[in-house]
Amino acid sequence: MNGAVGDITRGTTNPNRLRRVDRWVLHAVCPTIRSAQQPLVVDLGYGALPITTAEMFSRLKKHVRPDVEVIGIEIDPLRVTQAKPIEVPGLSFQYGGFEIPTGDRNPIMIRAFNVLRQYDESEVISAWKTMTERLAPEGYLIEGTCDEIGRRSVWVSLRAGQTQPETITFSTHIASLEKPSDLAPRLPKVLIHRNVPGEKIYEFLQTFDRAWQAQSSFIPFGSRQRFVAAVEQLAKTYPVLDNKDRWRLGEVTLPWEVFIN
Ligand SMILES: C[S@@+](CC[C@H](N)C(=O)[O-])C[C@H]1O[C@@H](n2cnc3c(N)ncnc32)[C@H](O)[C@@H]1O
Structure with a gap:
């Protein structure tokens, strides 16, 4: 078997580990998937067990549209064979890499989680490019990293x-x-080495820490209220997107350009 773009890497995964990104997808990408002509979603690099792919499939099917189709793509052929028994209509698994071998069908979303973390920083942009070129014109690539149990x-x-x-x-x-x-340890590969004085990501995390510290009077009311107050303070100097409804979930989104030097 050859032709897949990328390398086989560690297959570490855990049930429900990707709940945070899935919840954001239901909020931010939902309208795009709902209005897509072809609701095809790819989960790239699902790991040793296809559990997070199955979880994403049931969330999208239940909350976004019942005719969603999810394909889990893995570069390790053994992991594909092992995932096959849990295929059901709308959920399948296939061998492949960043080239996203779904033929003439372009996904409306690709989720690649805890995949690029194991690559060299110099490989990231070309992997992003290879994947985004496969998307439907209005599609999204969601690429990220989390800790073992998905708390960060x-x-x-x-x-x-x-x-x-x-x-x-x-x-x-x-x-x-x-x-x-x-x-900080969960930052994307292209930012993680920039978390040093003088870099924008460093200044941002320091400002966020100071805002969190400054709102310690909220401790008696609970950490959620403290977090919202800290983000409100942060929003005075940064173009934080969304509103309290998202912040109270522990979720803060910003335009990427904020971190470009
Ligand atoms: C750490 S696991 C992540 C599992 C799951 N996405 C999660 O976050 O829990 C990374 C998986 O990505 C696969 N992988 C690495 N590069 C890949 C590529 N270019 N295309 C497809 N799968 C890839 C590895 O074989 C491995 O199984």
Whole structure:
């Protein structure tokens, strides 16, 4: 078997680990999937067990549209064979890589989670490009990283044909958060080495930490209220998107351009 673009990497996954990104997809990408002519969604690099692909399929089917089709694509042929028994109408698994071998059918969304983390930084832009070129014209690539149980997660969204993200989202389990910069280890590959003084991502995380600290008077009211107050403070200096409804979930989205030097 050959031709797939990419390398076989560790298959670590966990049930419900991608719930945060899936919840954001239901909010941000839902209208696009709903109005798509062809509701084809790809989960690239699902790992040793196809569990997060099956979870995304049931969420999209239940909350977005019942005729959604999800294809899990893996570069490890053994993982494809092992996933086949859980195929059902609308959910299937196939061998492939960044080239997204779905023939003449262009996905409306590709989710690639905890995949690029294991590649070299120099490979990221070309992987983004290869994937976004396969999207339907109005489609999204959602690429990100999370911790083992999905409590800290960061992802970017890119539109069809693009090599730079449109947005970046930071999402955290608030009750276990010590400070917002706890999310730093989950930054996308192209930002993780830039988390040093003088770089925009560093200044952002420091400002967020200071806002979190400044709102410690909210501790008696609960960490959720404290988080919302910290984001409100952050929004005075950063173009934070969305509103309290999202912030109270521990989720903060910004335009990607904020982090470009
Ligand atoms: C750490 S697992 C991630 C599993 C799941 N997405 C998650 O977040 O829980 C990464 C998987 O991506 C696969 N992978 C790496 N590069 C790939 C590529 N270019 N195309 C398809 N799959 C790839 C690896 O074989 C591995 O199974």
